[in-house]
Every structure is written in structure tokens, then in C-alpha cells.
Amino acid sequence: xxxxxxxxxxxxxxxxxxxxxxxxxxxxxxxxxxxxxxxxxxxxxxxxxxxxxxxxxxxxxxxxxxxxxxxxxxxxxxxxxxxxxxxxxxxxxxxxxxxxxxxxxxxxxxxxxxxxxxxxxxxxxxxxxxxxxxxxxxxxxxxxxxxxxxxxxxxxxxxxxxxxxxxxxxxxxxxxxxxxxxxxxxxxxxxxxxxxxxxxxxxxxxxxxxxxxxxxxxxxxxxxxxxxxxxxxxxxxxxxxxxxxxxxxxxxxxxxxxxxxxxxxxxxxxxxxxxxxxxxxxxxxxxxxxxxxxxxxxxxxxxxxxxxxxxxxxxxxxxxxxxxxxxxxxxxxxxxxxxxxxxxxxxxxxxx
Numbered sequence: 001x002x003x004x005x006x007x008x009x010x011x012x013x014x015x016x017x018x019x020x021x022x023x024x025x026x027x028x029x030x031x032x033x034x035x036x037x038x039x040x041x042x043x044x045x046x047x048x049x050x051x052x053x054x055x056x057x058x059x060x061x062x063x064x065x066x067x068x069x070x071x072x073x074x075x076x077x078x079x080x081x082x083x084x085x086x087x088x089x090x091x092x093x094x095x096x097x098x099x100x101x102x103x104x105x106x107x108x109x110x111x112x113x114x115x116x117x118x119x120x121x122x123x124x125x126x127x128x129x130x131x132x133x134x135x136x137x138x139x140x141x142x143x144x145x146x147x148x149x150x151x152x153x154x155x156x157x158x159x160x161x162x163x164x165x166x167x168x169x170x171x172x173x174x175x176x177x178x179x180x181x182x183x184x185x186x187x188x189x190x191x192x193x194x195x196x197x198x199x200x201x202x203x204x205x206x207x208x209x210x211x212x213x214x215x216x217x218x219x220x221x222x223x224x225x226x227x228x229x230x231x232x233x234x235x236x237x238x239x240x241x242x243x244x245x246x247x248x249x250x251x252x253x254x255x256x257x258x259x260x261x262x263x264x265x266x267x268x269x270x271x272x273x274x275x276x277x278x279x280x281x282x283x284x285x286x287x288x289x290x291x292x293x294x295x296x297x298x299x300x301x302x303x304x305x306x307x308x309x310x311x312x313x314x315x316x317x318x319x320x321x322x323x324x325x326x327x328x329x330x331x332x333x334x335x336x337x338x339x340x341x342x343x344x345x346x347x348x349x350x351x352x
Contacts, residue, residue: 020118021350022144022179023108023342024135025101026164027152027297029127030091034081039073046127051163054225076300083303096297097123097152099330100338107339108352115352120144126164133171139179146180146349150341152296154193155236156186159222184345188236189243192340196333197240197293198247204325205289212289212323214256214280217241218306219294221259221268234269240293260310261301277310281317288314289323296334298327 031042047053047064055063085095101123112119120142124135132149139147151164165183172178187193205212219237227234241257248255260273273290280288290310292302307324314322328334 020143022139022147029125034077039077093299150184157233281319286320
């Protein structure tokens with residue numbers, strides 16, 4: 001009895017790419033341009049997400065479409081214009097996330113190949129382009145029957161990490177042949193992350209011409225109602241800050257946790273970054289630095305909101321010296337963190 005050789009396809013079988021494992025890193029997103037309509041499309045997608053805005057649709061739809069999307073695109077477009085990467089004609093978040101993907105591929109793909117495995121690294125944006133659905137499909141087209149999704153949020157929130165899962169599963173629902181998928185958990189207390197943050201802060205402080213009296217660890221805020229419903233985000237931020245204080249040898253008066261970027265009239269988790277910045281200046285603090293541990297890459301909220309808007313708040317209220325410390329971005333320390341997360345979550349799928 002003749003038996004077909006293993007792994008040999010029949011002559012009429014559709015062509016298949018060599019089997020591989022995929023890694024898709026996903027960040028929040030960025031508009032495609034700074035003009036009104038580009039900003040409107042981006043903001044509409046973002047602010048229509050029911051994980052981001054939990055206000056009932058009957059109330060939120062007219063507010064969003066008749067008020068916010070009429071006025072906010074112009075203002076935010078001007079803000080984005082101040083940080084725009086004109087060489088690549090894109091927002092800095094897209095530039096950095098692409099680089100993170102390329103560097104992760106350089107770190108992992110060769111090691112995987114040496115162990116006889118094929119690893120494909122890609123990147124996507126939750127809002128805007130490239131979309132999660134398009135990159136999941138692209139990975140499958142390259143032979144990836146297993147895909148690790150890495151939401152680039154160290155601290156979990158339904159408004160961030162969960163939306164990446166939602167969009168991934170939406171993409172799977174439209175696929176006849178679904179790849180197996182894993183969603184990487186948050187890494188708010190991972191020793192590699194804490195050490196990378198500490199080293200980045202120490203390096204940033206060493207380059208200043210002054211010693212800050214206070215350092216703020218500013219995280220993106222969420223409505224207080226989300227915490228009341230059981231979202232762990234505040235607790236994750238608090239643990240990151242506590243571990244960072246211990247690693248840097250600072251107490252609560254030196255390194256303080258605050259929350260930025262609140263939106264709308266509802267109460268958000270406190271203390272607020274902008275109000276804290278103003279209050280510290282009024283109380284006589286002259287030298288202040290701000291770090292943003294919850295952001296894996298610099299973006300509008302770190303470069304403009306912290307580096308410009310909050311700097312102005314501090315100086316206008318009596319402060320003298322202000323510094324914004326860069327995010328980990330695609331630095332060696334930042335890539336150590338993303339690599340550690342990817343290697344840990346690939347176990348059982350790709351061993352190298």
C-alpha cells in the first residue's frame with residue numbers, strides 16, 4: 001500500500017505560505033493628517049468606541065456628532081500639527097510603533113530561525129491605520145496560524161487593553177479560517193519594566209541642569225465610574241508607582257502619582273495632573289519634572305499636553321524649572337520590555 005509522503009500537498013492543493021507564528025504589537029492610534037476631516041474621522045472612531053465612552057448612546061450620539069465633532073477636530077488638529085513628523089508625514093506614535101516592531105523583529109526573528117521556527121512581527125493601531133483587522137489578515141496570509149497580540153498598555157483598562165481584544169475578535173468573526181490568538185496581559189509590575197523605567201528616569205534626570213523638588217508620575221486618566229465598576233487600572237498605576245518609588249529610593253512626597261487628559265464634565269480618577277502642577281507651583285515648588293510611565297511611546301498626550309500645556313501651567317503659577325522625561329519609546333530599555341513580554345507570552349508556541 002502506497003502512502004503519501006508526510007507534509008507533501010496534492011498537486012491541486014491551494015498554495016500555502018510556510019507555517020509561522022505572528023506577533024502583532026498594537027498601540028492606540030493617530031490621525032492620518034492634521035486637517036479637519038482627517039481629525040474628525042479619527043476622533044469619531046475613537047469616541048464612538050463604547051469601551052472608551054460608556055455614556056448611553058441616546059445621550060452620547062448627539063453630543064458627539066453635533067457638538068464635539070464640530071469643534072474638537074480643528075483644535076486637536078492644531079495640537080497635532082505642533083508634534084507632526086513632517087519627514088514621514090505622520091504622528092510620532094506611528095513612527096515610534098513602527099520602529100518598535102522593526103526592532104522587535106530584529107531581536108527575535110533570527111533567534112527563532114536558528115531554532116528552526118519562523119516568526120513574523122507586525123504592528124497596528126487600534127484607531128486609524130494600519131488597522132488590527134488588516135494586519136491580522138496579513139499575518140495569516142504569511143502563514144501565521146498562531147498570533148500573539150500585544151496591546152502596548154502596561155496597565156490594564158477596559159478602555160484600552162480590552163478594546164484591542166474587541167477589535168481582534170471582530171476581525172476573527174469575519175474569517176473562515178481563524179488563527180489561534182493570544183492576548184498578552186499587562187505588565188505593570190514586571191521587574192524588567194520597572195527597571196527600564198527607573199533607568200530611563202535616572203538618565204533623564206542626569207541630563208537636567210537642575211534637581212527637581214518633586215517628580216510627577218502622570219498616567220492617562222479614566223472616569224471614576226469605570227473604577228467603581230471594577231476596572232483595575234487605578235490599582236495597576238498605583239502598583240507601578242509604588243514599585244518605581246522603591247526602585248528609585250523615593251518616598252511619596254518626592255514621586256507622586258497623578259492622572260491627566262480628562263475629558264468632559266464627569267469626575268475622573270484623582271489627583272489630576274494639571275491641578276497638581278498648578279497647586280505645587282502655588283505652594284512654592286520651583287523645580288518640577290514629569291514622567292509618563294503608562295505611555296509606551298511619546299504622543300500628543302506626553303509631548304504637547306505635558307511638555308507644553310502643563311509646563312505653561314507650572315510657570316504661570318510661580319514655578320521656575322520644568323522638565324518632561326521622555327517615554328521608553330524605541331530605546332534599548334524600552335525594547336527590552338517589549339521583548340520580555342513577547343518572549344514570555346510566546347512560550348509553548350515559539351521556543352528560542
